[in-house]
Amino acid sequence: MTPLLSVHDLRVGFGRNPQANEVVRGVSFDLADGETLAIVGESGSGKSVTALSINRLIDFGGGRITGGAMTLKRADGSLVDLMTATEAQLTGIRGAEIGMIFQEPMTSLNPVLTIGSQIEESFRLHRGLTGRQAIAAAKDALDRVRIPDAARRLKYTPNQLSGGMLQRVMIAIALACNPRLLIADEPTTALDVTVQAQIMALLAELKRETGMSVIFITHDIGLVAGIADRVMVMQNGQAVEQGELNQILDRPQHPYTQHLLHAVPHFANGSNARVDGQRDKGAAEEPALEVNGLVVRFPLKSNFFSRATGAVHAVDGVDFDLMPGETLAIVGESGSGKSTTAKAVLGLVRSTRGSFSVGTRKTAAGHSAKPVQMVFQNPYASLNPRLTIESILAEPVIATGGRVNAETLARMASLLERVGLPRNSLERYPHEFSGGQRQRLCIARALMLNPSVVVLDEAVSALDVSVQAKVLELLVDLQREFGLAYLFISHDMAVVERIAHRIAVIYAGQIVEIGDAASVLSKPRHSYTKKLISAVPTIERRREHFELDTRQVPSLVRPRGFEPAPARWETFGGDHLARVEG
Amino acid sequence: MNYLMRRLATFPLVLLGVSILVFVAIRLVPGDSITAMLGTEAGLLTPAQRESLAAYFGIDQPWFVQYWRWIGGILHGNFGISVTYGRPVLDVILERFPLTLELAVLSMIIALAVGMPAGIYAATHSEKPSDLGVRIVAMVGQSTPSFVLGLLIIYTLSAGFGVLPAMGEFAPLWQDPLRNLSQLILPAITLGFAFAASVTRISRSAMLDVLGDDYVRTARSKGASARSVIWRHALPNALIPVVTLSGIEFGYLLGGAVIVEQIYALPGLGRMVLDAILQRDYALVQGAVLFIAFNFMIVNLLVDLAYVALDPRIRLGEQ
Numbered sequence: 039m040t041p042l043l044s045v046h047d048l049r050v051g052f053g054r055n056p057q058a059n060e061v062v063r064g065v066s067f068d069l070a071d072g073e074t075l076a077i078v079g080e081s082g083s084g085k086s087v088t089a090l091s092i093n094r095l096i097d098f099g100g101g102r103i104t105g106g107a108m109t110l111k112r113a114d115g116s117l118v119d120l121m122t123a124t125e126a127q128l129t130g131i132r133g134a135e136i137g138m139i140f141q142e143p144m145t146s147l148n149p150v151l152t153i154g155s156q157i158e159e160s161f162r163l164h165r166g167l168t169g170r171q172a173i174a175a176a177k178d179a180l181d182r183v184r185i186p187d188a189a190r191r192l193k194y195t196p197n198q199l200s201g202g203m204l205q206r207v208m209i210a211i212a213l214a215c216n217p218r219l220l221i222a223d224e225p226t227t228a229l230d231v232t233v234q235a236q237i238m239a240l241l242a243e244l245k246r247e248t249g250m251s252v253i254f255i256t257h258d259i260g261l262v263a264g265i266a267d268r269v270m271v272m273q274n275g276q277a278v279e280q281g282e283l284n285q286i287l288d289r290p291q292h293p294y295t296q297h298l299l300h301a302v303p304h305f306a307n308g309s310n311a312r313v314d315g316q317r318d319k320g321a322a323e324e325p326a327l328e329v330n331g332l333v334v335r336f337p338l339k340s341n342f343f344s345r346a347t348g349a350v351h352a353v354d355g356v357d358f359d360l361m362p363g364e365t366l367a368i369v370g371e372s373g374s375g376k377s378t379t380a381k382a383v384l385g386l387v388r389s390t391r392g393s394f395s396v397g398t399r400k401t402a403a404g405h406s407a408k409p410v411q412m413v414f415q416n417p418y419a420s421l422n423p424r425l426t427i428e429s430i431l432a433e434p435v436i437a438t439g440g441r442v443n444a445e446t447l448a449r450m451a452s453l454l455e456r457v458g459l460p461r462n463s464l465e466r467y468p469h470e471f472s473g474g475q476r477q478r479l480c481i482a483r484a485l486m487l488n489p490s491v492v493v494l495d496e497a498v499s500a501l502d503v504s505v506q507a508k509v510l511e512l513l514v515d516l517q518r519e520f521g522l523a524y525l526f527i528s529h530d531m532a533v534v535e536r537i538a539h540r541i542a543v544i545y546a547g548q549i550v551e552i553g554d555a556a557s558v559l560s561k562p563r564h565s566y567t568k569k570l571i572s573a574v575p576t577i578e579r580r581r582e583h584f585e586l587d588t589r590q591v592p593s594l595v596r597p598r599g600f601e602p603a604p605a606r607w608e609t610f611g612g613d614h615l616a617r618v619e620g
Numbered sequence: 621m622n623y624l625m626r627r628l629a630t631f632p633l634v635l636l637g638v639s640i641l642v643f644v645a646i647r648l649v650p651g652d653s654i655t656a657m658l659g660t661e662a663g664l665l666t667p668a669q670r671e672s673l674a675a676y677f678g679i680d681q682p683w684f685v686q687y688w689r690w691i692g693g694i695l696h697g698n699f700g701i702s703v704t705y706g707r708p709v710l711d712v713i714l715e716r717f718p719l720t721l722e723l724a725v726l727s728m729i730i731a732l733a734v735g736m737p738a739g740i741y742a743a744t745h746s747e748k749p750s751d752l753g754v755r756i757v758a759m760v761g762q763s764t765p766s767f768v769l770g771l772l773i774i775y776t777l778s779a780g781f782g783v784l785p786a787m788g789e790f791a792p793l794w795q796d797p798l799r800n801l802s803q804l805i806l807p808a809i810t811l812g813f814a815f816a817a818s819v820t821r822i823s824r825s826a827m828l829d830v831l832g833d834d835y836v837r838t839a840r841s842k843g844a845s846a847r848s849v850i851w852r853h854a855l856p857n858a859l860i861p862v863v864t865l866s867g868i869e870f871g872y873l874l875g876g877a878v879i880v881e882q883i884y885a886l887p888g889l890g891r892m893v894l895d896a897i898l899q900r901d902y903a904l905v906q907g908a909v910l911f912i913a914f915n916f917m918i919v920n921l922l923v924d925l926a927y928v929a930l931d932p933r934i935r936l937g938e939q
Contacts, residue, residue, distance in 0.1 A: 095840055125846070133843030140841075145834040150856045150931055163843050195932040213840060 050108035076266035138210030143204035154192030160214035202233035260575035266544035303532030308559030327521035332392035354547035367538035413498035417476035472504035553614030563616035631848030709907035724873035730812030735819025743827030761817025828856035867923035
């Protein structure tokens with residue numbers, strides 16, 4: 039039987055001389071009807087370019103297909119050569135036979151058009167529907183992706199919907215005309231883990247309903263386990279290994295596949311939690327950081343002159359302490375207040391109430407006047423491209439009124455070496471470094487002032503898994519060496535499991551559960567923690583039925599003068615506390 | 621609506637600031653209306669004559685009394701009497717304004733009608749020879765001073781075709797539309813050319829940006845045709861910078877175009893203000909500047925309202 043899609047020796051290049059700049063170098067695969075193929079690889083492996091080549095969108099992205107063959111079996115059974123198809127043929131295929139969803143739902147929908155008109159467009163293009171028929175079809179499409187209140191939502195513009203909702207709209211658009219092939223390019227990477235679980239559940243369900251084939255592109259091997267029939271692993275533009283799901287996950291042949299499987303943070307329900315550097319209950323050590331009753335509110339005003347009518351309660355009464363040499367991970371979804379907590383600790387946002395005390399380190403020797411430093415999420419955006427590494431590292435010293443002298447330079451050199459960068463890095467500029475190296479630079483910069491607390495806000499989220507693993511190792515080493523306390527903000531439970539001693543789960547601006555990492559991850563008590571943990575994709579849970587849950591995160595906007603009820607805590611042995619739900 | 625009311629409420633405040641500035645600025649210029657009007661003969665005036673003239677013009681009073689009288693008059697719709705024209709200031713301005721407004725509107729129509737298609741064309745043919753051609757013309761258009769272009773047009777027409785641009789008494793649009801247009805079309809082209817060049821450049825770069833956006837890729841993945849991608853998905857998103865630029869340029873044009881008015885001998889606001897400054901016609905300068913400032917504010921308000929119409933993400937008046 040002819041496969042739905044057959045790709046043979048596909049080559050794609052970029053630039054003026056595409057033959058010389060190939061990023062996809064001879065990829066071949068077949069996709070049968072109803073089959074799901076996962077393409078896995080790190081950034082730059084050519085997986086997205088391969089996907090965009092199938093419907094020839096790559097032509098518009100500066101790429102050129104330089105060789106190979108691609109054949110698609112159309113709905114009527116005829117075969118079409120995608121390499122030589124005319125643009126007119128291709129516009130008939132795109133959307134009708136090949137649907138596509140992308141990584142960033144927030145930017146993938148046209149901001150000035152209502153979602154209704156964007157869905158209707160597919161029906162107009164391929165089904166010739168107009169007016170009321172098109173509207174009705176669009177409503178059905180939204181119903182199909184389980185968006186409640188579809189008729190009203192049709193009139194919304196993209197800015198009025200959350201990321202998860204927008205990705206559903208994207209799926210509705212991609213599936214509007216029942217394509218027989220859906221290409222999903224990292225469809226959940228930009229989403230929270232619980233939202234990711236919902237989108238995966240939806241995709242699995244729609245696949246069952248329609249029997250379509252799916253090409254699922256991801257960097258997350260954990261996700262692959264949940265959905266794929268077959269897996270193709272890509273590295274440097276080539277498919278290094280291809281096979282059945284179980285074979286790839288259990289008996290990987292190629293060293294790179296083995297490396298990927300090893301590097302990916304496996305979430306193991308707390309059994310991988312750190313055992314070193316545990317809190318010493320006996321010692322009366324002074325905490326490196328203590329936060330009491332932190333409240334951050336952003337007043338809402340209808341206009342400049344009027345009184346605030348309410349406030350966004352971004353952080354609503356957060357308490358924790360952090361011992362030297364300890365990592366406290368703050369986990370939660372976007373909008374939960376975890377980053378605001380970090381910014382308040384650094385004084386980057388003004389706290390409405392609450393107190394901090396930052397313990398000065400007793401290791402004496404030159405402890406810093408600025409004991410809290412920060413490493414940000416995006417290493418590409420957080421280094422000034424016009425400064426040399428030397429100026430970047432000198433910045434914290436100058437900012438605190440210090441002078442750049444021989445001692446400073448010596449510290450720069452030793453820190454660079456310590457974070458694993460070549461000594462000659464000082465004269466170079468940020469663009470000469472890779473993402474992982476840049477994040478090492480950011481870590482070095484944070485350590486310049488010899489801080490006692492380092493706030494790591496999603497510090498490894500933007501990195502590829504193998505780079506991520508190395509940066510995490512570096513962080514653990516540095517922690518042991520300098521006795522650093524980490525406030526580690528993350529949404530990724532597997533990463534948290536690797537680095538945290540203690541975990542605070544934050545939901546709607548409040549800590550709902552806090553305690554020892556192993557205890558919280560293995561025996562979560564609060565329903566939200568349970569939900570968060572069950573949403574983590576793992577290699578162990580294969581082809582599992584995801585539960586669809588359409589509950590929304592509660593609004594953080596409260597009327598003026600609103601105070602949350604005081605928290606009641608329940609203890610579960612040791613220092614494991616969970617908020618009593620009411 | 622609420623926003624509109626609040627925005628309109630700020631107008632008097634701004635105008636008050638403008639009125640003080642122009643009132644002070646024009647008085648900082650050495651000389652006064654009497655000297656400007658009589659020239660060297662002003663020296664022949666006896667002190668008594670000079671005083672009575674000053675009293676007649678109201679410039680014998682301290683400046684704050686003069687200012688107070690002026691503002692008080694405006695509140696009653698009286699902008700004062702122009703010394704040079706011997707008529708109410710508002711009448712003089714309103715007589716000139718239709719021409720200036722019409723010229724500005726015509727130039728903008730030309731600029732948008734030529735500039736946007738050129739910009740879109742260049743963006744969709746980016747890095748091809750045709751794109752380069754458009755960019756060169758736009759660059760030349762932007763850097764050519766309007767008097768050069770104006771003189772060039774007149775010269776070409778008269779020397780090459782023996783046609784002279786329609787001069788003589790200005791015919792208002794509603795009296796003799798044909799004659800009016802024949803008088804204004806060349807000045808409008810002269811002004812519109814540089815304007816069109818700016819519009820071309822900004823719409824090209826805005827379109828290029830937008831064509832690389834994710835939602836354009838999404839539109840293509842749906843099977844939208846090239847035409848639909850450009851007109852339906854990309855263009856509305858590329859309009860904001862074009863509207864911003866057009867608003868600013870249009871606002872300036874409403875203040876009059878001195879050089880083009882001079883070359884084509886048009887009685888517009890620009891020349892009137894220049895003459896008024898040279899003649900120390902205080903009342904006329906002040907009145908004209910207030911009028912121009914008011915127009916600019918109206919244009920800015922329209923631009924902001926256009927933003928809201930174009931982009932649902934923009935909400936006016938929210939913090």
